[in-house]
Amino acid sequence: MSENAYANPGIRLRATHHHVDREDEVNLGFWVFLMSDAILFGTVFATYAIMVGATAGGPGPKQLFDIKSVVIQTAALLLSSFTYGMASLSLKHRNGHGRLIAWLVVTLLLALVFLGFEVHDFLAMFAAGGGPDRSGFTSAFFGLVPLHGLHVTTGCIWMVALIVQMARYGIDEDVMLGLQRLGLFWHFLDIVWIAIFSIVYLGGLA
Amino acid sequence: MNELGGHPNWHPHFPGGISGDGDGYRKDLHSHLWGLVLALTLTAVPFALVYWHAMTRSWLLLAIGIFALVQAMVHFRFFLDIHPPHRNVDQLLLVLFSAQILIMMAGGTVWILANLHSRMY
Numbered sequence: 316m317s318e319n320a321y322a323n324p325g326i327r328l329r330a331t332h333h334h335v336d337r338e339d340e341v342n343l344g345f346w347v348f349l350m351s352d353a354i355l356f357g358t359v360f361a362t363y364a365i366m367v368g369a370t371a372g373g374p375g376p377k378q379l380f381d382i383k384s385v386v387i388q389t390a391a392l393l394l395s396s397f398t399y400g401m402a403s404l405s406l407k408h409r410n411g412h413g414r415l416i417a418w419l420v421v422t423l424l425l426a427l428v429f430l431g432f433e434v435h436d437f438l439a440m441f442a443a444g445g446g447p448d449r450s451g452f453t454s455a456f457f458g459l460v461p462l463h464g465l466h467v468t469t470g471c472i473w474m475v476a477l478i479v480q481m482a483r484y485g486i487d488e489d490v491m492l493g494l495q496r497l498g499l500f501w502h503f504l505d506i507v508w509i510a511i512f513s514i515v516y517l518g519g520l521a
Numbered sequence: 522m523n524e525l526g527g528h529p530n531w532h533p534h535f536p537g538g539i540s541g542d543g544d545g546y547r548k549d550l551h552s553h554l555w556g557l558v559l560a561l562t563l564t565a566v567p568f569a570l571v572y573w574h575a576m577t578r579s580w581l582l583l584a585i586g587i588f589a590l591v592q593a594m595v596h597f598r599f600f601l602d603i604h605p606p607h608r609n610v611d612q613l614l615l616v617l618f619s620a621q622i623l624i625m626m627a628g629g630t631v632w633i634l635a636n637l638h639s640r641m642y
Contacts, residue, residue: 350619361627365634389564397557400600408546502600506593513589517571521581
């Protein structure tokens with residue numbers, strides 16, 4: 316049996332696998348969750364695609380979306396994916412607690428910028444008469460985009476929990492596995508955001 | 522050296538024979554920086570095209586779709602460090618099964634409801 320036979324894709328924390336160890340087991344389990352989450356997002360995207368024209372005489376994408384705000388959100392989330400990657404590298408190459416925590420805090424701040432602008436956009440949509448109860452289009456929009464925002468919020472809570480865990484217990488195996496899985500989750504959310512800004516925002520404004 | 526590794530099972534060795542700062546770190550850093558530059562470019566171009574309405578709507582939609590797919594691949598390759606020919610059968614089956622369910626559910630929804638929609642007129 317090749318030693319790579321059970322290796323999951325993603326950044327490896329250890330080189331050698333003599334048996335199916337805990338790292339592979341929990342990572343495969345987390346991949347099952349990510350795939351089920353991808354199916355959830357895919358079906359909500361399908362609903363949005365069906366509903367996008369159903370504005371019922373209310374405001375449509377061109378009246379409700381603010382491309383500048385979406386640019387800022389996209390940049391913040393993309394940079395946060397990069398800074399989380401830097402945190403993973405600090406962990407992988409043992410660059411020290413300080414750098415690891417600094418990159419995580421930067422990631423957290425970028426995520427908060429993203430969420431701040433997103434909530435601001437939602438409030439602006441409410442003010443423009445485009446709340447979720449206005450039409451099939453706005454219902455589908457508020458089913459899809461805040462679902463992603465909720466995922467990002469959950470990721471932020473998880474990140475704070477891991478930072479607290481690190482401060483309390485140091486960087487033990489549990490923290491390392493947690494950071495590895497949060498990394499998968501975080502990059503996954505950025506890929507979902509690519510679909511959202513492409514289909515919902517750019518598709519709506521094109 | 523081993524300040525992060527408290528657990529005895531955690532070896533400070535990684536693929537490429539890295540332990541601490543060295544070529545491996547620089548290689549990973551370059552990979553992430555390349556990912557960042559490519560992802561920023563692949564994001565900026567479709568936003569610019571839409572902002573300035575550089576082409577007709579159907580061409581814009583096609584361009585947006587292509588840039589999104591390429592960017593997703595860039596994220597997989599440079600940020601998640603996933604390379605296509607990996608040998609994990611469990612993983613491959615999981616991804617293929619999920620993709621199949623996704624295509625059936627999302628594709629089926631769009632197909633059936635678009636068909637119903639066309640009968641409304």
